[in-house]
Amino acid sequence: MESQRNISEFILLGLSCNQNIQIFCFVFFLLGYVAILVGNLLILTSIRHSALFHQPMYYFLSHLSFMGICYTSCVTPKLIRDLPLGRKSISYSNCMLQIFSIHFFGIIEVFILTVMAFDRCVAICKPLHYMIIMNRTRCNLLVLAAWTGGAIHSFSQFSMIIHLPFCGPNEIDHYYCDIFPLLKVACTDTYITGVLVVANSGMVAFVTFVLLFGSYVIILFTLRNQSAEGRCKALSTCGSHITVVVLFFGPSIFAYLRPPATYPEDKIFALFYTIIAPMFNPLIYTLRNTEMTKAMRKVWCEKIFSEEKHN
Template sequence: MESQRNISEFIFLGLSYNQNIQIFCFVFFLFCYIAILVGNLLILVSIRCRPHFHQPMYYFLSHLSSMNVCYTSCVTPKLISDLLLGRKTTSYGNCMLQVFTMRFFGIIEVFVLTVMAFDRCAAICKPLHYTIIMNRTRCNLLIVAAWAGGAVRAFSQFSMRVSLPFCGPNEIDHYYCDIFPLLKVACTDTYITGVLVVANSGMVALVTFVLLFGSYVIILFNLRNHSAEGRRKVLSTCGSHITVVTLFFGPSIFAYLRPPTTFPENKIFSLFYTIIAPMFNPLIYTLRNTEMKKAMRRVWYQKMFSDEKHN
């Protein structure tokens, strides 16, 4: 494989060559990344400081926030530094590492979203048996399964990528090491590999989305037996989850569930599931989730009150 690969680095063509657009993108993506870090940190601290952490929904939400930060950190810091320094290159090793980490943290986030939908479905459809169904042991097993699934998928996709020969050209029409742009610059016929990518990534995204959609159809169907206050509370919690799922899966399905080729629009859709959706996740879960807003309010009000009392 080493004899076939004589490329030591890749050059990203980026989002635009226009200097003004690059400055705007730098400021905007820097703001987005800071918002992602601060928003998810607030969620993690609020959950850890309250007894709500022991409830399955918040236990899974803490893992989702952690994966949110890890996933977007695979791409966003590099993109920001490239826009600032004007250097749009990456080594072969860093490119392959980005391929692995994005698939790893991305599929964990997908599985955690699926587990959260299952948790809400159990809580609403089987309220009397909820504590038995979603006990701590089962919650831990579901998270371990999500990590194991992420590792299996990441290694499978990484093995396909690392076995490809790259001998030139080394320009990637993207802002990070995405799958289809890499296949385009490989020095071999990548049609079969592209089909495998579609079968792997696209079908996983589609099947997971269908499962999530089905779980929320079941939840909405069972809301008929709840009071008006109960329906409002459930819709507040589930509405947040549905919004996050739509933002994440919509662009992902479009990007990967199609013939293995590249389009200029791919970079725009990639921005949604690598930066935009992770930025909106904390806002959606805090502003649309009544219980989360109350938990955060209690934590930070108590902290401010204790600091004032101490001073």
């Protein structure tokens, strides 16, 4: 493979060459990344230090917040660091690592969102047996299955890219290393590889979409027999999850469920599932959730008062 690969680094063309747009992107990404870190760490800490951690929904939410931090950290820190320096290069090894980590953490996040839909389905359809069905052992197994699925998916995608020869040109029309832009600069026919990548991603997207859609069809069917108050409460609980799923899945499906090709719009859609959706997730899950906001107030007020008392 080394004899075929003469390129030691790639040049990322980024979102724009315009200096003003680059300054705007730097400020936007910096504020967005800080918001992602602060929001997810607040949720993670609040759940871990409150009684909510023993509830399956919030147990999964804590894992989703952790995945949100890991997933966004695959791309955003390097982007923030490189924008003011005007440096857009990435080494071959770091490019491969970025591809693997993005798919690994991204698919785990997708699977956890699917698990959360299953959890809501059980809570609404089998409320009396909810804690028996969603016991901690089963919750741990579901999280382990999400990690295993992420590893299988990312290793399969990575194995198709790592063997490709790259001998020039080395310019990637994106702001991070993604599979389709890399296929475009490979020194070989990548049609079969592109089809396999789409088939792999398509299978994951199709299975998760069927599970998510099926879960919410069952939930809506069950809610027909409940009171208006019960329907409002259940829909309010599910509303946050549906919003996050739409923000994350919509652009992702456009990016990967299509013939293997690159389009100028890809970079804009990628912003939604790498920056914008993770940035809004903490707000969606806290502002629309009274239990979460109460837990956050209790945990952080106790911390502040204990520190003041100690001082």
